[in-house]
Amino acid sequence: MSSAATESPVLEVPWGEVWGQPEAVRMLQAAASDDAASSHAWLITGPPGSGRSTLAYAFAAALIAEPGDEAAMRQVLAHTHPDLSALRTEQVVIRIEEARQLVERAYYAPSTGRHRVIVVEDADRMAERTSNVLLKALEEPPERTVWILCAPSDADLLPTIRSRVRTVRLREPEVDDVARLIALRTGADAEVAEQAARHAQRHIGMARRLATDADARARRDETLRSVLTVRGIGDAVEVAARIVQVATDDAKALTAERDAAERADLLRTVGVAEGAAVPPAVRSQLNALADEQKRRATRSLRDGIDRALTDLQSLFRDVVMLQYGRADGLINAELAGELSAVADRWSPQRTIAVLDQLALTRRNLERNVAPLLAIESLLITVASGRTP
Structure with missing residues (x-):
């Protein structure tokens, strides 16, 4: 049994939701209780899903609230405390205007808490120009302001940023x-x-x-099985279109309800009754909201396609494992028969070529290549073993 399974649970506020990271919790608990030993800027790194943001807000609560002030701690955890500023982008990148606004707030003195805390959940989504906006605030930190950045790894940030933060690395759970x-x-x-x-x-x-979500499980299974049936260019084009459509439908389902609620809230706030004509003075606000929602939809679609690529990566990782005689530890054990057939039919070099093309597909998507073209190119490699 692993250490995460046997460790004593941390139940007190604000650490109760942090799971499987006892070393990181101990480090940050000590830092929050000793201002002299604490750093003005932190970077929490770990793989997606490891709890970076959960730990960041727990640390923020411990920094802001007086020891034992659970009400203030819960306010921070709910993201409603006046001394907390947080940025979690729902777009492809963090915009430079958002970074500038955050830096401005960093120079305000704490209103009620011990510190003002700035949390940037997606620090890896900052372009170099945007990162440089934060750099000055990190070089000349305001008194009693603490920055907490979150990213998958420290390599995702500029060296000039990395040199000015104290890093906490989270482990991957079993x-x-x-x-x-x-x-x-x-x-x-x-x-x-x-x-x-x-x-x-x-x-x-x-x-x-x-x-x-049984539908999510079914969509994942269908995607993997359909990729295993690709034999030629026609199959590649058809399956690529299906993958992109599934990701598009999934993104719409995740955002449609929220979009409608945000629009209704805005109209209610400005005093426009449901079904009434929208005054010209309000239309610009609605247009700005629509633009924001479109950017969020783009991010949601990219995330959906990235999840599909992660699933495909696991599929061909399993094939390589089988080709080298490792049948234990398969991620997609339910497809063991189909994967064994592919492992027998392909050479290890062909499987590695597909994995390389998967990595290239990710890079192409980051450069704004059309998702359908990128997935088609990947699946042509699956069909032929050769890069198009």
Whole structure:
């Protein structure tokens, strides 16, 4: 049994939601209790789903609230405390205007708390120009202001940023530990929770979704099985279109309800009754909201395609494992028969060529290549073993 499964749970506010990271919790608890030993800027790194943001807000609560002030701590955890500023982009990148606004707030003195805390959840989504906006605030930190940046790894940030932060690296939990957590939090039966944790590759948020959404599990299974049927260019084009359509539909489902609620809230705030004509003075606000929602939809679509690529990566990772005689530890154990057939039919070099093309597809998408073209190119490699 792994250490995460045997460790004593941390239950006190604000650390109660932090799971499986006892070393990081101990470090940040000590820093929050000793201002002299604490740093003015922190970077929390770890794989997606490891709990970077959860830990960041727990640390923020401990920094802002006086010891034992659970009401203030819960305010921070709810993102409503006046001394907390947070940035979580729902767009492809963090805009430079958002970074400038955050830096301005960093120079305000705390209003009620011990510190003012700035949390940037997606620091890896800052372009170099945007990162340089933060750099000055990190070089000349305001008194009693603490920055907490979150990113998958420190390599995702500029060296000039990395040199000015103290890094906390989170560990990746084991599949069995994630499965137990998901079963506990969602009520899913043990078999579904284990499959979800394995398919999500230990990403806690994705494992929760797979465990509680049968449609999401079915879509994932359909995507992987359809890729295994690709034999030629016609198949590649058809399956690529299906993958992009599934990601598009998923993104719309995730954002449509929220978009409608935001529009209704805005109209209610400015005093426009439901169904009434929108005054010209309000239209600019609605247009600005629509633009923001479009950017969020683009991010949601990119995230959906990235999840599909992660699933495909796990598929061909399993094929390589089988080609080298490792049948244990398959991520997609339910497809063992189909994967064994591919492993027998292909050479290891062909499988590695597909994995290389997967990595190239990710880079192309980051450069704004059209998703459909990028996926088609990937699946042509799957069909032929050769890069188009």
